[in-house]
Amino acid sequence: MRAADTTVGGIPHNEMVFVAVFSLPGGVALQRLADDGTLDGTVRVVAGADFAAAVADLERQHPRWVWDDTPRWYAGLLEAHVRVERCVDLRLSHAILRNSSLTAGSALATAPVCSWDRGALEPPGTPPEHTLFDLDEVPADDSTEDTLAEFAAQRDAIAGAGDPARIGLLLAAESAGALVAAEMMHSGLPWRADIHNEILERHLGPRPVSGQRPALLDATLRRLRAELEAPTLNPDSPSELLKALDIAGLMVTSTKSWELKKLKHPAIQPLLEYKKLARLLAANGWHWLDSNVRDGRFHPEYVPGGVVTGRWASTGGGGALQLPKQIRGAVVADAGWKFVVADASQLEPRILAALSGDRGMVEAGSAGDLYAGIVAGGAVETRDQAKVSMLGAMYGATSGESGRLMPQLTKTYPRAIAMVEQAARAGERGEVVTTRLGRSSPRPSAEWYAGQADGYGENATEADASRARGQARSWGRFTRNFIVQGSAAEWALCWMANLRRALHESSGGTWITDSPHLVFFMHDEVVVHCQADRVDAVEAAVRTAAEEAGRLMFGALPVTFPLTVATVDDYGQAK
DNA sequence: GACGGCTCCAAA
DNA sequence: AACTTTTGGAGCCGTC
Incomplete structure (x- = not known):
């Protein structure tokens, strides 16, 4: 067989x-x-x-x-x-x-x-x-x-x-x-609690007793309250905050940071700072440190296949896949050891090029920077436009600059764009789409099908039809993205599996943690913890594993998946 | 007090 | 900077 x-x-x-x-x-x-x-x-x-x-x-x-x-x-x-x-x-x-x-x-x-x-x-x-x-x-x-x-x-x-x-x-x-x-x-991922603590103290002040607000967060809150003349304001409550902003004459409908940034008012700076600090404290503060780091290691709980597309999820409060850049400096290699950090550059657009077999797009990526290649191919004017239009193609943008640039991309790369468009149309009809290796999307819910029937039925109002169209488009964006994100997840799995085997084969039979070994994975990025004198061999293994992954999934197609590789003492130095 | 829905934000 | 995808978690808030 x-x-x-x-x-x-x-x-x-x-x-x-x-x-x-x-x-x-x-x-x-x-x-x-x-x-x-x-x-x-x-x-x-x-x-x-x-x-x-x-x-x-x-x-x-x-x-x-x-x-x-x-x-x-x-x-x-x-x-x-x-x-x-x-x-x-x-x-x-x-x-x-x-x-x-x-x-x-x-x-x-x-x-x-x-x-x-x-x-x-x-x-x-x-x-x-x-x-x-x-x-x-x-x-x-x-x-x-x-x-x-x-x-x-x-x-x-x-x-x-x-x-x-x-x-x-x-x-x-x-x-x-x-x-x-x-x-x-x-x-586990090597983790220096003392350095993490220093980062927290630098931003928040010394660790407070039990439920107290750290000094620097409290000082920011006081400035914010003074600027808004709202002495009891709790900015963690969006409704309170909206009310206070309204009284101060600031017209906003949400309290998202990027919305607030557009405003000009002396309260905005302390407000944004408060949000940043409060987030650090709540997501990765001392409580996180106490419950997730023991004996110098963070033991994240990954959930393979936890995302519909086949990506991994994480659970258990560690938030391994949302590890903020802010605290990566606490991830420090053991004495005499290094981290080899590798990420697959522009993975998803390259996956789309390979999936569709669009030779032009494959060619655009062959020199190392796919977006620069798209500019060189004449589809768009700037690298930034190349990037934003590719994201639009993969996510299904309909408006803004991204949506506007899509037609130009379609002209130059018809096969690649047709691939995602077909996936979107299939999703809009309630059909299933399938990744390169065979993971299929779920079907929409019974409510979704019912909504479609209502929207196009005899007694449908314009509102019914409009809602049905909206839900159809929404599911189409999901299936459009599914084939790309899901196939990229498959590439990453092949990459990691190849790398795991290669690291073991050169380990001389020593135990996992006594030779170069994987310590972290985040969708299109891996971290290998290794002895300093093994760095070159590990880097070569990481690159070879990526080449093999491309061959496994796409055979002879001359598509490349270049890596950005950095050897560092702490994860904060990568990128 | 538990729970679900909501908003917001971190990552890719 | 978002737009447009997938997630997990904290905190708030109304309901039970």
Whole structure:
């Protein structure tokens, strides 16, 4: 079965070994499986306490570990210093196969909603109800058939897909991502609480006792209240603030910072400063530090596949994917170590160029700066126009400069623009769109379809029709963006999976955190923590991994995904 | 007091 | 600078 042999990084594995893992009343079952999910040998049951050793032993055969949920099993293995090379995360794979247009006719996709779909009902990443080493204390509620039957159903769905290699690559990348997430959560991001504290003190003043406002925030508040002649104003309340601004003669309908910036009044400066400081305190202040950093590490909780488009989400209060630039200076490499920070420049527009196979746009990106290439191609006058018009193409801008420039882009890059326009039209009709590797968009809600029917029905008022058009366009913007954002997420997963493998292969068999290892990921950017004398090798590995990701996804198309790479002592120095 | 909806802002 | 996409979280505010 060719599809089964698809692996990230293209390592051929002729004899694909799968080992399913699930709990039984007597412990943990390890069951070898054939390619199609049928049993291959007898089941072996080990006590919970012996599980990690059993995995470490079997790992020498480089199997693919088949389990329901990666964090559930892998967190305990990592605690025991057992790393695995590859896995099949059944829950993540199920979510993809259930929705993908490539497997729409499969038994898995047409079956009624089941427990494997719980990710669709609960937020993904809901903590497993029990962890590996509590096996004796909880009922063994995995039904044996469940894990094995689900795996067989998935193999069947993949084999029956029109293009098994494509969906197979996606599932391999998704599962590899789950391993990376668990490993980064385990390793943690080096974090200097003392430096974080210095940053906070510089902006806010010394840490106040319990619920007090820090001195500098309080001083700003007093200036603001004085300028607005509102001695009890709470600027955290938008309605209070609007009222106070109105009394001061300032006409605004919202209290967004960018709206306020347009105003000229002595209260505006302290108000904007207050908002900035209050945000720092609330989002990444001392409370954040206390609850998220321990033993010099920030342990973010990633949720692979947590976003509909396939991007990762994060949860648990750490806000890993919204880490403000303001505090990145607290991310400091260990003594003798460095960070290699790499981000994929202009990833999404390059993905669009590659997806559509628009040779002109691919060519525009070949020299390194896609936007400069678009200017050179004559579509627009300035680099800024190139950027804003590309964003408009990918997000579906209708007004402003972005919307105005779109027609010029269409003239020069008809295939690229047609691609996103088609995705938008499909969404407006309530249809599904699919990424490069096979992740499909969800269907709109029943309310959405009902709204469309109402809007174009016999008794539709002009208001009904207008609302229906608005909702259709809105869903079209979503599907337009879905194919680009989702395919970019796939590229990033392939990149990271390749890099993880390369770092391991050059580690000499040392433990993850004793050799160069991934410590942070943010959509199109990775951070590797490595010994200072390994910087050059890591940089080369990061670049090679990106080239391989491009080849995996787009084959021979001469599209490039250049990286911006910086070697730094602290994350604040990057960019 | 809990909860849902809202506004605002951080990231890509 | 937004416009236009996807998120998570804090705080406010009305309702239960």
